[in-house]
Amino acid sequence: MTTPNDKSGSSSSATANPLPVDTARALIRAAVTPIEATERVALRAALNRVLARDIVSPIDVPAHDNAAMDGYAFDGAALSAGAPLTLVVAGEARAGHPFDRSCGSRECVRIMTGAPMPPGCDTVVPQEFVTRTGSNVVFDPQTLAPGANRRRAGEDLARGRAALKAGRIVRPADLGLLASLGVAEVAVRRRVRVAFFSTGDELRSVGEPLETGCVYDSNRYTLHAMLARLNIDALDLGVVRDEPDAIEAALHAAAKSADVVLTSGGVSVGDADFTARMTATLGDVAFWQLAMRPGRPFAFGRLWPDGRGAGGSSALFFGLPGNPVAVMVSFYQLVRDALVAMSGAIAPGPLQFAAASGVPIKKRPGRTEFLRGIATRDAAGCWSVTPTHSQGSGVLSSMSEANCFIVLTHAQGDVSAGESVDIMPFEGLI
Missing domain, CATH: 3.90.105.10 (Molybdopterin biosynthesis moea protein, domain 2)
Structure with missing residues (x-):
């Protein structure tokens, strides 16, 4: 799990050379294997x-040759007789009520959409093309070709395919x-099982009293929702205090019960960030500084709750930052595709397309940035996008306000107003 610039299991592994997002994605992708259980x-x-x-x-779908529209079914060989063509109506065919006897060369059958083609018929003249007088219909044969308006058996799906x-x-x-x-x-x-929890003494769950200096934990709610959108079996382990024993116990329980463990907070290099230290006792985890904004601190690896080499189960580990927007960006840009791959799904990645930037954007090369943006399309069908007012990684309201990410690539610099940028719509992603 290690990278050239990182040491597993130590928060001291922060590097002066942040890992590019594409490199992190490749390392994660190489470590993922699909769930085999069915x-x-x-x-x-x-x-x-x-x-x-x-x-x-x-079976064949449809099971029989049938009419593609309401009209009159007949033998297409009659079209060579010249205009006008007169046919005698021999009966009627409706869906579920076929006309079973063979149709003569100068006969036709009144037929409704979806009804099986009568024996001897291979062509349907639409009802609006004919003039009917009593039991006869007359139409111009030049308006049709043999086989017109017939759906063949197996045309939608053939038996054995x-x-x-x-x-x-x-x-x-x-x-x-x-x-x-x-x-x-x-x-x-089988659905991928993901256990997740938040870390931090300042966090309170919804419904608890909010003391001075404390905040309600939003990350577990966004993680639960993002996992639900992926049809994941999610286990919410709540808030874990910044205590080494508590964090180690939570990681152990999560790794025992799930395929993937997700945490938020505790992956930077602060003295109280115990997650980094505790993972060293359970597995092989690399703590990265990513060339990404927001979401610079990030951890990835594998946890063995019974010890490495013990033959027990293991779980992938993703340690996300603590700031609410950084949690969502890290999940969508680094975790989501890994979970899709683990599910065994063959699915395209998130949609991206170009839009004109509505304002100048400051950007230094050397990191990938994911700005929250509001994209609109004009009457001509052209897309433009403007960043939300606030881009702070703790301002979760900016995610609610936005409808896309503005993706500024690793090598990209400042963006001028009107310049093309890539956007990743939230629709279908969030």
Whole structure:
């Protein structure tokens, strides 16, 4: 878990050469392995779960050639007879009520959308193209080609073809697709289990009295919400005081019960930051200074609650900063993708696209910055973005006000008004 500039398990490992964000991401990605355990769940319970195996279609969808619209079905060979074409209506076909007998060369069948094509028919003339008089219909054959307005059996999905691939996160449309195949239950990966807690003597939980010098803990609530959006099994261990024994006990319990341990606070180099010291007794953890704003202090590694080499389970560890905005930025930029990979999901990363900066932005090269921004789109469809009024890492209201991150890359310098910057929308992320 160590890096060239870091020493595992020691808060003294702060380096004068902060680690670039992309390097940190690569180190984390290399350490992540997907959860192997699987379970079978009923179809309605599969929403947002990760498929463990390919779903192979047991049937053709649709099961029969059928009409793509309301009209009259007939043998397309009749189109060569010239205009106008007159056909005799031999009957009617509706969804669930097919016309079973064969249709003659100069006959047609009144057909509704989705109804199976009658025997001998391969083409549908839309009802608005015909003139009907009694049992006859007349239309111009030049308006059609043989096979028009027919949906073939298996056109949507053929028998034996993979309908959905392993690693897919099941979405509402997927539930409908699986239902159309008659699939009642599916194999999915077990959810990733994450235990999390906050550290700090000054923190109080909601509902407790707030003494002088204390603040309510917001980080556990944002972490709970961010984990819930990822469909994670989350275990909230509350607030842990800045006491070595308490922190060690919390880390041990978390690592025993979860695949991942998340903490907020206690990962800088302050004298009271005991998390750094306590992880040394349980695992291999690197404490990084990241070239990132906000979110400079960060820890990553692995915890072995039964001791390294003891053959017991282990858990990945992410130590996030204490400031509320830094917690959210660190989670979305470094933790989120790791949890998605652990879930076994094959999913794209967060969406990013370009927008014009509405104001000049000061930025020094050598670190990646994630500003809270408000993006808007004009009548011409062009995007622009302006940073929120406050960018302090403790100003959580700026996250509520914003609708995107403005991503200023490691090598980027000052940004002029009107210059293009990358933005990462919160929609679909937060």
